[in-house]
Amino acid sequence: MPVELKHVTCTYSPGTSQEIRAVTDLSLKIQDGEFVAVMGRTGSGKSTLIQLVAGLLEPDSGQVLLDGLDIHARGYDRSALRRRVGIVFQYPEYQLFEITVEKDVAFGLKHSGLKPEEISLRVRLALERMGFSFEEIRKESPLCLSGGEKRRVAIAGILAAHPGILILDEPVAGLDPLARREFLQMIRQFQEEGMTVIMVSHNADAVAEYAGRVLVMAEGRLEMDGDTRTVMSDLQRLRSLHLDTSAAGQAAELLRQRGVEIPDQTVRYDELLGALTEMMVKS
Ligand SMILES: Nc1ncnc2c1ncn2[C@@H]1O[C@H](COP(=O)(O)OP(=O)(O)OP(=O)(O)O)[C@@H](O)[C@H]1O
Numbered sequence: 001m002p003v004e005l006k007h008v009t010c011t012y013s014p015g016t017s018q019e020i021r022a023v024t025d026l027s028l029k030i031q032d033g034e035f036v037a038v039m040g041r042t043g044s045g046k047s048t049l050i051q052l053v054a055g056l057l058e059p060d061s062g063q064v065l066l067d068g069l070d071i072h073a074r075g076y077d078r079s080a081l082r083r084r085v086g087i088v089f090q091y092p093e094y095q096l097f098e099i100t101v102e103k104d105v106a107f108g109l110k111h112s113g114l115k116p117e118e119i120s121l122r123v124r125l126a127l128e129r130m131g132f133s134f135e136e137i138r139k140e141s142p143l144c145l146s147g148g149e150k151r152r153v154a155i156a157g158i159l160a161a162h163p164g165i166l167i168l169d170e171p172v173a174g175l176d177p178l179a180r181r182e183f184l185q186m187i188r189q190f191q192e193e194g195m196t197v198i199m200v201s202h203n204a205d206a207v208a209e210y211a212g213r214v215l216v217m218a219e220g221r222l223e224m225d226g227d228t229r230t231v232m233s234d235l236q237r238l239r240s241l242h243l244d245t246s247a248a249g250q251a252a253e254l255l256r257q258r259g260v261e262i263p264d265q266t267v268r269y270d271e272l273l274g275a276l277t278e279m280m281v282k283s
């Protein structure tokens with residue numbers, strides 16, 4: 001289910017005094033099973049981009065194609081699109097509103113045409129995937145959970161629909177370091193099982209560690225698009241866009257400036273430690 005954007009432009013409040021061009025002439029293709037991070041400073045168009053991919057916003061011009069089909073063409077099956085592309089907004093915990101966790105996770109399947117037994121099974125499996133004991137959590141009120149738990153419940157609601165593409169807007173903001181790592185490892189596992197993951201994040205460490213490809217937006221345009229190592233080691237370009245590389249990439253740069261021979265394109269902790277360990281063994 002590849003996603004393709006062809007020369008997409010998107011404007012909010014067109015024709016009014018508040019008109020804002022959020023995305024300009026954006027073209028890109030995302031293949032099945034990729035883990036793509038979207039970076040860019042605030043207001044650069046990241047959330048607009050992912051809402052275009054999910055079909056929640058319509059371009060003024062250009063096309064959004066899923067599996068080669070224009071999702072805004074007349075006759076396109078929009079209900080199929082909603083099932084296949086799951087989007088988790090920033091702070092999804094604020095979207096929980098049912099009286100029990102079980103009902104909340106089942107909500108998106110209400111009109112799916114699935115049998116009640118199939119829905120129950122999917123809800124159970126989705127909650128278990130997100131690390132819960134189904135029996136313990138099912139009758140809880142979402143309001144009584146911690147922020148991190150609420151977020152996992154919200155994501156279970158998306159997973160229950162079995163999306164082929166999972167889109168996450170700033171999923172780790174506000175999580176403590178351990179919760180962040182657990183969360184990202186779960187997402188990585190979904191990707192390893194074949195899901196396409198598109199993740200907006202300001203967290204360069206998370207991007208360097210987990211994404212295979214990075215898109216960098218600036219003022220509504222796609223300024224960088226490449227494999228994670230290449231993008232995250234292009235410090236000059238990143239900094240010209242008011243961004244920075246990962247902490248490991250920054251440490252590698254400082255070490256190089258002090259004459260330590262760290263290999264180019266070192267942007268992850270394990271790589272940095274590997275390079276330093278090898279040096280210590282040699283000396
Ligand atoms: N619903 C809206 N109505 C009008 N303008 C909007 C709307 N949503 C976003 N914009 C504007 O479109 C531009 C791109 O916004 P967008 O939300 O895509 O940026 P972003 O990269 O996700 O930013 P952030 O990192 O702050 O989440 C900004 O100038 C923003 O003010």
Ligand SMILES: [Mg+2]
Nearest residue numbers: 046047048169
């Ligand atoms: Mg945003």
